[in-house]
Amino acid sequence: MRVTVIGTGYLGATHAICMAVMGFEVLGVDVDASKVDTLNQGRVPFFEPGLPELLTKALESGRLRFTTSFAEAGAFGDVHFICVGTPQQSGSEAADLTYVDAAVTTLAPYLTRRVLVAGKSTVPVGTAARLADLLHGLAPAGDRVELAWNPEFLREGFAVDDTMKPDRMVFGVTSAWAEQRLREVFEPVLAQGVPVKVTDLQTAELVKVAANSFLATKISYINAMAEICEATGADVHDLAEALAYDERIGGRFLRPGLGFGGGCLPKDIRAFAHRAEELGVGQAVGFLREIDGINRRRRARTVDMVVEICGGDVAGKRIAALGAAFKPNSDDIRDAPALDVAATLRAAGAHVVVYDPAAMDNARRAHPELAYATSALDAARGADVVALLTEWNEFREIEPSAMAAxxxxxxxxxxxxxxDPSSWRAAGWEYRALGRPVVQGA
Incomplete structure (x- = not known):
């Protein structure tokens, strides 16, 4: 079975590379010729641990190549995966389906035999049914072209593991043939005992946004508790640890802080709420609006905390911003809380110096008004306040005494x-964190 992957961004490139490593002949397709050239030359155009080595292996095997030709893709593939982006629409909370629609309408005229088109992009419920009608109307093979939905559950920084051995697979299908096709193409994955849920198209579409909404709710819940702790003098870190002992709640993602960002969670919960309103059931997920609000407030509160620790005014103060990516092990700065905080402090008159182990180039392009350093200690040189904004291990391991120097x-x-607050306070630092009591340094 031969596989095409339409779209070679974060999801598509990872999927294409991993499928080739698992033994399939794979053709990656993108309208961006420079991206295609970069991948064919063996370079991954984003940061993801382990992926560059797999790309080299896949290209050397001869099972992977990239092209801009949809005609070539149509002739090549038995299963076509749609892996293009669905960003938030400009001026709206709805998902922008321009790239998904373009991928389907451009590929369809070249589908002359029975094939399966499998969507992996995160889309509003109801999109798959519409795309199936579009395929049947545009493809020469007509109804012999079937559509399935196979949502992705990649975590940036762990994308290779999540592709090669995911915690579950979801097959949204309308026929036994489509299910069998997916089982064949994912046979190396399923052979490891990965559970599969077979369902209809609309349920498969909902799984990803429902999972992201639940995750966002858990993160924002503990951050809402942090607001309560700040008002009462309680310690949200201890509160979270006590809650985690309850097996009904668990400790994963029950960690307070600056909140979530990136290219998925924020836009997915907004698009989900928007789609629910279109369907007339907006009240059912009305809480997602407050989840989004809690998340945004964490950024503003972090800025306020920096201002407070500066004595009420950051104008002219030097702030070391440790982190730019929305999470560690990634160079993704989409809706990154760290850069949002840094830019806000800069707008308030501070001299902000940023350092991130992987996202420096992306940060410079997005925020040329900020200053940039070559290391964490370089960023902290002469700083009035150090703000840790992305939890890279490199920052966790900094010795308080080294930074104090x-x-x-x-x-x-x-x-x-x-x-560790005690270590920093013992070294004479004034340590502040969201939802934790104020204790002066030694």
Missing amino acids: VVRRRKIVDGRHAL
Whole structure:
């Protein structure tokens, strides 16, 4: 069975590379010729641990190549995966389906035999049924072209593992033939005992946004508790640990801090709420609006905390911003809380110096007004306040005494609850974190 992957962004490139490593002949397709050239030359155009090595292996095997030709893709593939982006629409909370529609309408005229088109992109419920009608109307093979939905559950920084051995697979299908096709193409994955849920198209579409909404709710719940803790003098870190012992709740993602960002969670919960309103059931997920609001408030509160620790005014102060990516092990700065905080402090008159182990180039392009350093200690040199905004392990491992030797003042705002407060306070630092009591340094 031969596989095409339409779209070679984060999802598509990862999927194409991993499918080739698992033994399939794979053709990656993208309208961006420069991206295609980059991948064919063996370079991954984004940061993802382990993926560059797999790309080299896949290209050397001869089972993977990339092209801009949809005609070539139509002739090549038995299963066509749609892996293009669905960003938030400009001026709306709805998902922008321009790229999904373009992928289907461009590919369809070249489908002359029985094939399966499998969507992996995150789309509003009801999209798959519409795309199936579009395929049947545009493809020469007509009804012999079937559509399935196979949502992705990749975590940036762990995308290779999540592709090669996911925690579950979801097959949204309308026939036994489509299910069998998916089982064949994912046979190396399923052979490891990965559970499969076979369902209809609309349920498969909902699984990803429902999962992301639940995750966002859990993250925002503990951040809402952090707001309560700040008002009462309680400690949200201890509160979260006590809650985690309850097996009905668990401790995963029950960690307070600056909140979530990236290219999935924020836009997915907004698009989900928007789609629910279109369907007349907006009240059912009305809580997602407040989840989004809690998440945004964490950024504003972090800025306020930096201002407070500066004595009420950051104008002219040097702030070291440790982190730019929305999460560690990624260079993705889409809706990144770290850069949002850094840019807001810069707008308030601070001199903000940013350092991130992987996202520096992306950050510079998006925020040229900020200053950038070559290391965490370089960023902290002469700083009035250090703000930890992305929880890279590199930052966790910094010795408080080493950083104390380069800063102007020993003041740190831990926006991710990533540091040991006692160690920093013992080294003479004024340590502040969202939802934790204020304790002066030794």
